[in-house]
Amino acid sequence: MFAAAIFDMDGLLIDSERPIMAAWIEVARTLGIELSHSQYMQVVGLSTVESEVVLASLLGGAAAYTHAVGLVRQRLQLERSDGTPLFPIKSGAAEMLAALRERGTRCAVASSSTSAQIQACLGSLGVDPADCIAFEDSENGAKAALAAGLRVVVVPDLKHPPASIAEQAFHVLDSLHDALAHLSRWFPQQAMQKV
Template sequence: MIKAAIFDMDGLLIDSERIIMQGCIEAAASIGITYTEQQYVQLVGRIWSDSSRIMAEQLNGEHHMQQVIAGLNTYLDARNHVFPLKTGVLELLQFYRDAGITCSVASSSPIPHITHRLSHTGVLDYFDHVTSGQEVQRGKPNPDIYLLALEKLGLQADECIAFEDSELGAQAAIAAGLRVIVVPDLKQPGDLVRAQAFHVVESLLHWHQNHETFINCLT
């Protein structure tokens, strides 16, 4: 029996990755650097210490990276760092609340970003626990963030399911022993993740609409 569901945030619960990516592209262009979608996708799912290191390499130096981050923050400030919910999020969270299934967040983002973004979309109160990449030394694809989320829940991996949009996130959940549902956002998962994931679905709404059929496959 499933007792809890653990969710990633960016690109899964909220439609933030495309907006942040566009902000990075525009900020880089403003200082004469071409930054591509393919480069940004390499950052998805990573904790800040990992993504900032990779971005500095992509932009040929820490100075350029800091300039792009400053431009990105200006771009996001204009939006109050608020992003729309992805399709089916509210319906699934309400369904789990009604079913008595605990919901938790395990996001690489800092805690202030998690609470701000989820509170402004009206869904923060659906989550009993929030786990941030700030709380672990190793980011996704290492399992640390999911192991900490399980510890907070007081549950075993086989009592929970995880939802992820990124390949790195899915790898982290799988490494923690969780059955992971992948909802691709910017990039489709590779063959290995597809083989190891419990399911790959087009949206959380699709999972919700077919929940009973999918869950029956777990038991």
């Protein structure tokens, strides 16, 4: 049984990876640069700094990257001007969070954190990393969570985990909906604390 759940945000709780990828590919095309789906996939799951290096290389240098990133931001802002969310919530995420809230399970969101940051954050809550499940969609996120001593449930988004990660994972699921069936075993009902 586990005491807390830690969720990655992009690609797991919100469907951000696809619209961002589409924006980068379209902006590159308008700049006369052919950025393929497979080329863009190199940045999925990387930190911001690592992504910048890869994209700058794919686009022809730092100046091209700087110009493109401004256009990508504009494109993404235009898409949300109609009142719809920029990034919709992923299937099963709302139900999962509501079910954990009902159980009194502590939840947190982590994104591109180092193992030291994860341990410091959990330690300040009095939670041992071994008592936590990290829900991740990316290989690098899963690696960081495993290195920090957390159990990892992988819910792939754009890329499936390599065998080395899948073998170390607590579970690999198709969606957060699939995780709902495991909640009673993974997270015991907690006594609700008065605030």
